[in-house]
Amino acid sequence: MNIDCLPSTTDDYILDRLSPAELYKYARTCKAAHDVVHAYIRRKYQLHTLLVRYFGDSEIREFLLQFFDRTVYPDSDLDLYVEHRYRKSVAIWLSQIGYVYVPHPTSKFRTLEEALSSTGPVHAERGVTLSTGEDPEYYEVVLVLTFAKQRPYRKIQVITSFFNPLSSVPRFHSTCVMNIITHNKAYSFFPRATFGDRRRSLKNSMNTSSGTQVAYAKYESREWEIIGTIDRDDFDGANAAFPTGLRRVGDSKCWTIPIYPDLALPEGYIESNAWLRASYIFPDDQDLWDWISEITKRGPDGAHSQIDRRYDEAYASLIRWYFDMYC
Incomplete structure (x- = not known):
């Protein structure tokens, strides 16, 4: 019996065990397999199934890693990266659906109103802004606002920046969390390394904070190998796990998944963002x-x-x- 003759629940049982690369290869074998995989993707990569944990029936690190990996981590948080000018709209909406602002113990902003009134970074105000802190990934961040809800416990962080929130992504602690989502598509920047057979994540050498070490341990416990160096095969060639050169959101090295159901909204401008990534081999040579x-x-x-x-x-x-x- 062919897989296309089986019920969707049986498809899921079989296809759940294939890596993204294996799904892609299987879909290319014939039209029937292509249709089966396409239907599976529409069922499996449903944003609603993950968002419902935070927002009920009504950008983002662990959340997106779960989305691409077809996994749910019960203890995960949700990070929302927004432009600073939109902070009030997002924060007020979270408050309206039951989330409560939780100030950092060292923050001078004890209420949400005080935090939202801030128009710029408060230097060295850890927990409210990390713009001058020890984490390079927060270099352009203005505010970090934490919201929580009980029964069951859920936590959401709203992270604001004056500039494009996407600029924070290449500064994340390692490549396995360099994934983003928009209103109509999800993008993984290093899918071969993150979701391939070896499940590797390359460290950001500039990020050495204590919080980063905790993050490394967390993702190692989830079976990602955190590495600090790579060889030429890793960054050079068509099948490079950590490709270098000029990168663009949605390029051929990304894994791009449409978000279903289609909301029929206008296309955004996220794919106009690009950055340069370089890797070099340094032999031991005094000269x-x-x-x-x-x-x-x-x-x-x-x-x-x-x-x-x-x-x-x-x-x-x-x-x-x-x-x-x-x-």
Whole structure:
């Protein structure tokens, strides 16, 4: 009997055990398999099934990781990244549906009204703003507002920024949580590493806070391997787990899933956002730093005659990137 002849519950039992890459490959085998997988995706990747835990029947890290991984973590929170100018609308709506503002113990903003009246970062006000704190991922954050609801306990954090909230995503502690959702699509930036067979997550080397170490331990307990270094095969080539170069939301290296049901709203502008990601291999060589300093001082013409073949392969990408950006 073919899988397309089985009831949807049987489909789910079988397809739940396939990785995203295996689902994609199976869907390409024939039209019947394509239809089965497409129907499965429409059933399984339902935003409502996760949001109902927070909002009843009526951007986002753990929440999105659950969405892509087809998993539910009972103790997970919901992070909402919004532009600072929209903070009041979001906060008031959360209050109206039963959430209560919970100030940080060290915050001078003891009420929601006081917190919402803030028009800019309060330096060193941990728990209200982390703009000058130890976490690079909060570099552009203005406010971090915590809301909670009891029976059952749920927690939501509203994280505001003056600029595009998306700019915080590449600063997250590791790649497994670099996933976003809009009104009509969900995007995973590193799907091969995050949801592939090895389930790896690359650390953000700039983020060394104590909170980050706790986050690493949490995701390791959920069977992600947190790594600090990668080799050339990981960042170079069509099948790279941590692809480099110019990236764009929704590019061929992303995993993009439409959100069902379709709300028939206008297309957004999220896919116009792009960023540059670079990875380099640094061999143990005492002369390396002198060499880099020399070629960057001379500029592209002078550097061309100075390039040592010992470094050519390892640093070709570094030199090209440097000249493109600064020369």
